[in-house]
Amino acid sequence: MIIKSAEFIISAVSAKQYPEEGLPEIALAGRSNVGKSSLINKIINRKNLARTSSQPGKTQTLNYYKINEEFYFVDLPGYGFAKVSKELRNKWAEFIEDYLSKREVLQGVIHIIDVRHPPTGEDCMMYDWLTHFKLPTLVVATKADKISRGQWQKHIKEIKVKMKLPASQQLVLFSKETGQGLPEITKWIEDVKKD
Numbered sequence: 001m002i003i004k005s006a007e008f009i010i011s012a013v014s015a016k017q018y019p020e021e022g023l024p025e026i027a028l029a030g031r032s033n034v035g036k037s038s039l040i041n042k043i044i045n046r047k048n049l050a051r052t053s054s055q056p057g058k059t060q061t062l063n064y065y066k067i068n069e070e071f072y073f074v075d076l077p078g079y080g081f082a083k084v085s086k087e088l089r090n091k092w093a094e095f096i097e098d099y100l101s102k103r104e105v106l107q108g109v110i111h112i113i114d115v116r117h118p119p120t121g122e123d124c125m126m127y128d129w130l131t132h133f134k135l136p137t138l139v140v141a142t143k144a145d146k147i148s149r150g151q152w153q154k155h156i157k158e159i160k161v162k163m164k165l166p167a168s169q170q171l172v173l174f175s176k177e178t179g180q181g182l183p184e185i186t187k188w189i190e191d192v193k194k195d
């Protein structure tokens, strides 16, 4: 994918603020700090367009990035921030569920997991939602550079088992440091935004 332009459009706090011109959207979901912004920045080849999070869980916004005047990346608010109140957590769930279930231009979701750690209950819940809403999903296991190559398969297997991924589910191992996995991820985006 050749990136001709990439611009930040809006941090939307409600559905009223979502762009209206009908361009396809690819959303990114994952725990706070898992590396969503880093993946966006890597794909668009910028150091810092997508903000790398400072206060995870505090701001519940959908961040829209317009790519090549052709589609949007939508950075969903991260989950799994321990200090967030139950009330805020419920609001988060409602906001995301609404977006995932009702947004007609949503073409697919990149679900990012930290390859170093077993997936959490919230990781599993998010994947269940994506399956439930029948959204084309790419699972990306990130931070591959942080564990040794010999550990990769063991960790990937644990992710597959814990999240009950069907054999048909595509999973890509990624690292923002080495760029491994990037070609598969951009290929998936190219395919899914056409559907």
Ligand code: GDP
Residues within 6 Å of the ligand: 030, 031, 032, 033, 034, 035, 036, 037, 038, 039, 051, 052, 053, 056, 078, 142, 143, 144, 145, 146, 174, 175, 176, 177
């Ligand atoms: P977000 O909250 O999901 O947007 O996460 P960020 O993109 O802000 O990443 C959180 C932290 O993880 C930052 O310090 C990143 O530099 C680091 N990080 C993200 N991806 C990788 C990766 O592939 N390898 C390594 N070593 N660090 C990463």
